[in-house]
Amino acid sequence: MRTIFKPGTMLYPIPAVMVSCGNATDGYNIITIAWTGTICSDPAMCYISVRPNRYSHDIIKQNGDFFINLVNRDLAQAADWCGVKSGRDVNKFQAMHLTPVHFDGMNAPYIKESPLSIACKVQQIIELGSHDMFIAQVTHVLADNQYMDPRTDKFRLEDADLIAYNHGSYCLLGKKIGKFGWSVEKKKKAKKS
Amino acid sequence: MRTIFKPGTMLYPIPAVMVSCGNATDGYNIITIAWTGTICSDPAMCYISVRPNRYSHDIIKQNGDFFINLVNRDLAQAADWCGVKSGRDVNKFQAMHLTPVHFDGMNAPYIKESPLSIACKVQQIIELGSHDMFIAQVTHVLADNQYMDPRTDKFRLEDADLIAYNHGSYCLLGKKIGKFGWSVEKKKKAKKS
Numbered sequence: 300m301r302t303i304f305k306p307g308t309m310l311y312p313i314p315a316v317m318v319s320c321g322n323a324t325d326g327y328n329i330i331t332i333a334w335t336g337t338i339c340s341d342p343a344m345c346y347i348s349v350r351p352n353r354y355s356h357d358i359i360k361q362n363g364d365f366f367i368n369l370v371n372r373d374l375a376q377a378a379d380w381c382g383v384k385s386g387r388d389v390n391k392f393q394a395m396h397l398t399p400v401h402f403d404g405m406n407a408p409y410i411k412e413s414p415l416s417i418a419c420k421v422q423q424i425i426e427l428g429s430h431d432m433f434i435a436q437v438t439h440v441l442a443d444n445q446y447m448d449p450r451t452d453k454f455r456l457e458d459a460d461l462i463a464y465n466h467g468s469y470c471l472l473g474k475k476i477g478k479f480g481w482s483v484e485k486k487k488k489a490k491k492s
Numbered sequence: 493m494r495t496i497f498k499p500g501t502m503l504y505p506i507p508a509v510m511v512s513c514g515n516a517t518d519g520y521n522i523i524t525i526a527w528t529g530t531i532c533s534d535p536a537m538c539y540i541s542v543r544p545n546r547y548s549h550d551i552i553k554q555n556g557d558f559f560i561n562l563v564n565r566d567l568a569q570a571a572d573w574c575g576v577k578s579g580r581d582v583n584k585f586q587a588m589h590l591t592p593v594h595f596d597g598m599n600a601p602y603i604k605e606s607p608l609s610i611a612c613k614v615q616q617i618i619e620l621g622s623h624d625m626f627i628a629q630v631t632h633v634l635a636d637n638q639y640m641d642p643r644t645d646k647f648r649l650e651d652a653d654l655i656a657y658n659h660g661s662y663c664l665l666g667k668k669i670g671k672f673g674w675s676v677e678k679k680k681k682a683k684k685s
Contacts, residue, residue: 300636300637301609301634301635301636301637302634302635302637302640302647303632303633303634303635304632304633304634304635304647305632305633306535306536306629306630306631306632306633307536307630307633308530308533308536308630309562309608309610309633309647309649310507310509310528310529310530310538310560310562310610311507311562311649311654312505312507312654312655312656312665313506313507313529313530314503314504314505314506316503333530334529334530334531334532334533335503335529336503336506336527336528336529336539337501337503337506337526337527337541338527338539338541338620338623338625339527339541339620339621339622339623339625340501340527340621340622340623341621341622342499342620342621342622343499343500343501344620344621345503346529346531346539348530348531348532367503369502369503369504372669375669375670376670376674376675377675379670379672379673379674379675379676380675380676382672383673383675383676384676415502416494417502417503425627427531427532427535427537428532428533428534428535428537429532429533429534429535430531430532430533432531432532434618436499437499437500437501438499439496439497439498439499440496440497440498440499440500440502441494441495441496441497442494442495442496442497443493443494444493444494444495447495454495454497454502456502456504456658456659457658457659457661461504461505461658462669463505463656463665465649465650465654465665466649466650467671467672468650468668468670468671468672469668469669469670469671469672470665470666470667470668470669471665471666471667471669472505472656472658472663472664472665472666473663473664473665473666473667474663474664474666475661475662475663476565476568476655476662476663476664477568477569477572477661477662478660478661478662479572479575479660479661479662480572480576481569481572482569482570482572482573482576483572483573483576483577
């Protein structure tokens with residue numbers, strides 16, 4: 300049996316990312332965003348949805364650039380704080396002891412302490428209601444070298460201790476139960492006895 | 493130090509949902525989607541991005557409706573399978589022993605075995621490249637009663653055992669490390685000794 304609810308935002312678990320924006324002259328800011336996702340693989344594109352009254356909304360609109368910084372366990376409390384506070388009242392980088400890093404060609408800094416930062420250039424802003432959706436093209440992905448596998452040159456995202464946001468709660472990722480395609484893998488032959 | 497990658501889809505962890513579509517006459521289908529998210533709170537809106545050559549793409553385009561069905565541990569293997577196989581070759585509901593349920597006003601069934609199903613009506617399709625983004629308004633949220641708290645009438649999503657998708661792996665959710673706003677909560681006064 301089902302209980303029927305009115306329309307609501309119940310799509311979980313989702314990422315909770317720290318979006319960094321701004322420029323050296325006017326100042327940098329961070330806003331934590333859960334309404335985010337990948338919208339296209341080729342070209343790689345992401346979106347973030349932001350309320351128009353949020354301080355970062357106009358900063359991103361004016362500069363055209365932002366970074367999506369993934370959040371791990373060490374950053375979780377700062378992410379929550381940056382989602383509650385406003386950059387109008389406080390310098391979030393300073394308050395959270397985070398480091399903005401300039402990246403050539405981007406009118407936004409990335410957060411040094413994040414394991415992975417995605418450089419995004421706004422292509423379109425769609426007004427939907429409570430939120431404006433910023434549709435953006437990914438231009439670079441910056442990975443913290445401590446998670447790079449020196450043998451394979453691949454980024455070991457599974458070691459980065461990322462968090463998920465689940466209906467009001469921040470959770471660590473738990474047990475890995477399968478990988479993409481595992482349902483159609485051929486079973487290993489039974490060992491000869 | 494940072495390693496700089498070319499543009500890629502590295503925004504994780506994300507949901508992996510089973511999108512159900514189709515009608516009783518032409519048949520029902522399921523496609524598993526990780527490029528999905530909430531894009532607006534009021535009105536509640538979601539998106540899914542789908543490659544044009546996927547069987548479900550035209551079904552959703554023609555019917556205008558789909559359900560986003562959240563995936564828990566019990567559904568994880570079926571979700572992986574529905575992401576790899578095509579509805580052109582097989583009836584996924586039958587093959588995975590899943591139950592399509594009609595819902596009045598929707599040209600799509602929901603999946604009975606999912607803990608929570610989100611009814612979505614397509615408003616706009618944006619061609620981005622490899623993927624088309626279906627922008628949709630949420631009209632209803634259907635929750636399995638077994639996760640309803642009889643005291644509060646609230647849905648206990650944290651009990652639904654949802655999975656996250658993290659760079660090719662399906663993971664259970666692990667330890668809860670905080671809830672929204674916990675970084676600014678007043679600390680409880682120290683107990684008098």
